[in-house]
Structures are given as structure tokens and as C-alpha cells.
Amino acid sequence: MGAFDSIITYEKGTYIETDTGNKVSRKATIIGATNIILGGKSIIQLGSILRGDLKRSISGQNVVISIGRYCLIGENSIIRPPGKLYKGTFTFYPIRISDFVHINSNCIIEAGQIGLGVEIGKNCIIGKFVIIKDLAIILPNTVLTEGTVVPSMSIWGGNPGKLIDTLPETYQETMEAKCKNYYQRFRAA
Amino acid sequence: MSRSSGPLPKITAHSTSIICQDTNLQGDITINEGVVVHPKTSILAIGGPIIIGKNCIIEEGAMIINRNAESLRIGEYNQFMVGCRIEANSIGNWNTFQPRSTVSNGIKINDHCTFSAGTITTPSLTISGETEIENLPSYTTIFGSKSERRTWDGTNQVAEQNLREKHIEYLREIIPKYNRLRVIT
Numbered sequence: 001m002g003a004f005d006s007i008i009t010y011e012k013g014t015y016i017e018t019d020t021g022n023k024v025s026r027k028a029t030i031i032g033a034t035n036i037i038l039g040g041k042s043i044i045q046l047g048s049i050l051r052g053d054l055k056r057s058i059s060g061q062n063v064v065i066s067i068g069r070y071c072l073i074g075e076n077s078i079i080r081p082p083g084k085l086y087k088g089t090f091t092f093y094p095i096r097i098s099d100f101v102h103i104n105s106n107c108i109i110e111a112g113q114i115g116l117g118v119e120i121g122k123n124c125i126i127g128k129f130v131i132i133k134d135l136a137i138i139l140p141n142t143v144l145t146e147g148t149v150v151p152s153m154s155i156w157g158g159n160p161g162k163l164i165d166t167l168p169e170t171y172q173e174t175m176e177a178k179c180k181n182y183y184q185r186f187r188a189a
Numbered sequence: 190m191s192r193s194s195g196p197l198p199k200i201t202a203h204s205t206s207i208i209c210q211d212t213n214l215q216g217d218i219t220i221n222e223g224v225v226v227h228p229k230t231s232i233l234a235i236g237g238p239i240i241i242g243k244n245c246i247i248e249e250g251a252m253i254i255n256r257n258a259e260s261l262r263i264g265e266y267n268q269f270m271v272g273c274r275i276e277a278n279s280i281g282n283w284n285t286f287q288p289r290s291t292v293s294n295g296i297k298i299n300d301h302c303t304f305s306a307g308t309i310t311t312p313s314l315t316i317s318g319e320t321e322i323e324n325l326p327s328y329t330t331i332f333g334s335k336s337e338r339r340t341w342d343g344t345n346q347v348a349e350q351n352l353r354e355k356h357i358e359y360l361r362e363i364i365p366k367y368n369r370l371r372v373i374t
Contacts (some may be wrong), residue, residue: 029211029229029249032367049229049249053367057359077251078271083356090355108250108271108288123286125306143307143334159307159334 007179009189014046023186028033028073035064041183042071051080057091064092068099070179074122075105083109093129100179104140115152117175127140135171139164190198202326203372207361210369218264227251228368233314242282244357245269251286256294264300266353273304278322282348290331299327301341308336 015023020040029043030036032052043150044050050073052064064081073079083092095109098116103109106123111130114120118132121140132150139157150156155165198214203222208214212226217235220226221243229249232239236256242265247253250272255261257278264282271273273286276293281300286292290304295312304310308331312323328341364370 010294051249053363055363080249083359085352088355090352090359109242110271110288121224128287137282141307143305145306 002167003187007046007187008182008186009187012188015188021183032064036061037066037090039067039069039071041069042067042073043183043186044073045075045077045105047076048073049078049080051078054081054083054092056093057089063094067095067097068116069095069099070100070176070183071097072102072104072179072182074103074107077107077109078102079103079109082112084129098134100176102179117179119174135167135175138143138168199360200373205361207364208373209364210371212371223357223361223366225357227364231351234261235333240261242267244354245362246353246357251275264320266350266357268353269358281327283353297321297322297324299325299329301328301343301346303330303341304330307334308332312334 001015010108017023022038022040022042025046027046029049035052035055035071036050050148055064056062062127064077081092081095083090089129093112093133097114100117103177104120104122105129107120108125110128111126111132114132115134117135120138123141124138125143127144127146129146130144130148136150137155142157142161144161148161153167154163155167157164199217200214202208202220206220206224207226208226211228213231217238218234219240221241223244224241227249228249230247230254231359233254237258238260238337239253239255240260241263241275244247245263246268248269248271252274254276260368263280266282267280267284270288272289274291277296277298280298283300284298284302284358286304287306289307291309292304293311296310302325309329315321328343330339330341
């Protein structure tokens with residue numbers, strides 16, 4: 001990580017750039033786009049699936065997936081809202097992803113909430129209604145079971161996922177710089 | 190998997206089943222009433238036919254493959270979650286295949302089994318060292334990084350079944366609103 005990192009290129013025209021700087025792959029599957037909010041300067045890479053169609057049972061417009069700024073949804077990752085029974089009826093619940101969140105390739109995310117500056121490694125499975133607080137690292141190949149709560153400034157790994165280590169207090173600046181750097185480097189060839 | 194190789198699809202589906210357009214269906218497939226097939230799923234009947242029983246849920250990224258000459262019978266109310274890969278010989282009722290669980294060929298699954306996230310299930314070796322078709326008893330749970338087995342005592346079974354019924358009912362209502370459905374003639 002630094003000023004001299006090589007740029008990550010993609011073929012021109014394979015990504016759609018929005019006014020707010022989001023880069024969305026044309027090969028990503030986005031269902032129910034009206035229920036998805038992208039904060040700006042976020043990247044959605046090819047093959048990823050976002051399920052905005054699985055909305056709450058209450059009628060009217062409601063947000064299903066909200067993603068903050070400088071986020072990355074890696075290749076072939078799947079983001080779908082979790083569902084459960086509430087007062088005898090089945091309903092899906094919205095998934096909130098804050099700013100500076102990196103989700104690497106081949107992840108399955110059914111979390112309820114992902115905090116600021118969270119990094120999720122490759123091949124992770126995040127179960128239903130998992131809450132990940134700010135500035136956590138989920139190591140590659142981790143399986144977090146249903147309803148796990150990951151506290152802030154911690155590193156989790158394993159199957160089932162367990163607390164492994166903690167992070168230094170300066171981590172917020174590191175992560176924000178890393179996400180901004182990644183966005184700058186990700187451009188058309 | 191975008192290329193359409195293999196035999197021409199011969200799909201028979203019940204009028205109350207919901208099959209999304211963006212799916213990969215190959216071979217001889219029978220889909221019974223109330224089944225919900227999400228987009229981006231693969232059902233590949235490369236060998237014999239696949240028969241899917243009533244009210245199954247097949248989520249995105251799931252893969253059901255039959256390479257054997259015999260037909261693969263899937264019972265009622267099974268849930269195939271995101272990214273699971275199933276090559277079993279037969280499947281009973283009320284089973285749950287959690288995200289990215291793998292079941293290899295040579296296993297007969299009975300009822301109420303759970304395959305936890307990220308587990309791999311292969312038939313156990315017999316004394317002679319050869320693998321043969323293993324019958325996985327009802328209420329078996331596969332869990333953890335070593336894919337260990339234990340038996341579920343049936344706690345909360347009624348609640349779980351209630352959840353599954355309500356889940357599929359809600360999916361049948363919501364999926365046609367946002368997805369293009371496959372028209373089976």
C-alpha cells in the first residue's frame with residue numbers, strides 16, 4: 001500500500017461509471033436496483049450478485065441494500081438480505097453497509113449490518129443477521145454463523161469464526177487510506 | 190458455465206412453480222408444484238433425470254448435478270442455499286443445505302438433515318477400503334471445519350418447519366415482481 005502501487009485496470013466499457021463515481025460492472029447481477037443505494041465511489045466487480053428484490057413485507061418504497069462510500073464488492077460475491085419470522089409472518093430485513101468496507105472475492109454476505117472500515121477476506125460466509133461493528137477484519141475462508149456479533153477493532157477467523165486478535169488504534173486511518181488508494185488505482189485501461 | 194453444452198433441456202414444470210429466467214437448466218428435469226428457483230442457479234441432469242419435489246427453495250449459485258444413469262429424486266420442502274453443490278444419489282424431505290456446502294456423489298440423504306456452511310460430505314470408507322453408496326440417517330447434522338457429524342434431537346422442529354413454509358410462501362409472492370420468469374411450454 002502506497003503511492004507506488006500498480007494500477008488495477010479493467011477493459012474500457014466493461015464498467016458503468018455513475019455521476020457519484022460508482023463503478024459497477026456490466027457483468028454484475030443486480031436485481032431490484034430501485035431498492036439499492038450506493039453512497040458513491042464504490043466498486044462492484046464482475047460476477048457479483050446483489051439481491052435488492054428481497055424486500056420487507058410492508059408495502060411502499062424501502063431500501064433493501066445500502067452501501068456507503070469507497071466500498072468494494074469483490075468478484076462473484078453475493079449480497080442478499082436475511083429473512084426471519086416476525087409476528088407470524090416471514091419478512092426480509094435490510095442490510096446496511098457503511099463506508100470504507102472491502103468485501104473480497106467469492107464471499108456470501110447475509111449480514112444485518114457491517115460497520116465502517118471492515119475488511120472481509122476471500123471465500124468468507126457471513127451468516128444471517130450477523131452484526132460486524134466498525135473496523136474489524138474477517139480473515140479469508142471464515143464462516144460466521146447466524147447472529148454472530150463481531151466487536152470493533154478485532155480480527156476474526158476460522159469455521160465457526162472466533163476472535164483471534166485485536167487491532168491497533170491507528171487502524172482507522174490505515175483502512176481509509178487503503179480504500180481511497182484502491183479506488184484511485186481502479187481505472188480503465 | 191454460460192455455454193450451453195450437453196443434451197437439450199427437457200423441462201416439465203408445475204404451473205405453481207416459479208423458475209427465474211436467468212438459470213442454467215440442462216437435461217431432463219421435472220419440477221413439482223410450489224418450487225421456487227432463484228436466478229443464477231444451475232440444475233444439471235447430465236446423466237439421468239432430476240425430479241424436484243414440492244415446495245423446494247433453490248437459491249442463487251446453487252448447483253444440483255446428476256451424473257448417474259438413475260434418476261435423482263428430491264423430496265419436499267428442501268432448501269438449497271446460496272452456492273451449495275449437491276451431487277447426492279437421492280434426497281428426502283425437509284433438508285437444509287447451507288451456503289457453500291458440498292455433498293459428493295455416493296450418498297443417499299434421508300429427512301431433516303442439515304449441511305452447515307462450508308462443509309464437505311463424502312461417503313465414509315467401508316472396512317474393505319472401498320466407497321459404496323452410504324445411507325445418511327435422518328436428523329444428521331454436518332458441522333464445522335472438519336465436517337463432523339452428529340444427530341439433531343429435533344428441538345424447534347415445528348418452528349423450523351413453520352419458518353420454511355412461510356419463507357416459500359413469501360418468495361412466491363415477491364419474486365415475480367422483480368424477476369423475469371422462465372416460460373415452460
